[in-house]
Amino acid sequence: xxxxxxxxxxxxxxxxxxxxxxxxxxxxxxxxxxxxxxxxxxxxxxxxxxxxxxxxxxxxxxxxxxxxxxxxxxxxxxxxxxxxxxxxxxxxxxxxxxxxxxxxxxxxxxxxxxxxxxxxxxxxxxxxx
Numbered sequence: 001x002x003x004x005x006x007x008x009x010x011x012x013x014x015x016x017x018x019x020x021x022x023x024x025x026x027x028x029x030x031x032x033x034x035x036x037x038x039x040x041x042x043x044x045x046x047x048x049x050x051x052x053x054x055x056x057x058x059x060x061x062x063x064x065x066x067x068x069x070x071x072x073x074x075x076x077x078x079x080x081x082x083x084x085x086x087x088x089x090x091x092x093x094x095x096x097x098x099x100x101x102x103x104x105x106x107x108x109x110x111x112x113x114x115x116x117x118x119x120x121x122x123x124x125x126x127x128x129x
Contacts, residue, residue, distance in 0.1 A: 068090070105120050
């Protein structure tokens with residue numbers, strides 16, 4: 001599953017979203033700002049990649065490690081381009097993980113008065129709620 005319960009401050013690029021995640025939609029609250037061109041997201045249910053894995057298809061698609069693992073129990077083709085996949089060729093993407101960790105976010109409880117803002121890799125007081 002992708003990273004949840006985060007409210008993004010910057011609008012991320014679509015390449016950072018997982019196309020397989022199931023579950024709750026994000027509450028996305030974008031504040032228009034310039035975003036570096038190398039930020040990545042995964043697109044279907046708007047959950048940012050968690051433990052991103054590149055699957056080694058012609059398009060080098062990326063998915064959450066757990067999402068593609070669950071998907072492979074049903075099919076051995078890329079969910080997007082339908083190319084046959086070899087799980088032994090999958091590679092984690094540390095570069096993408098670092099870019100995701102740099103996304104600016106606000107506390108999911110900002111409407112309740114929390115003013116915390118930071119980067120996704122930071123911890124904040126409301127994490128365990």
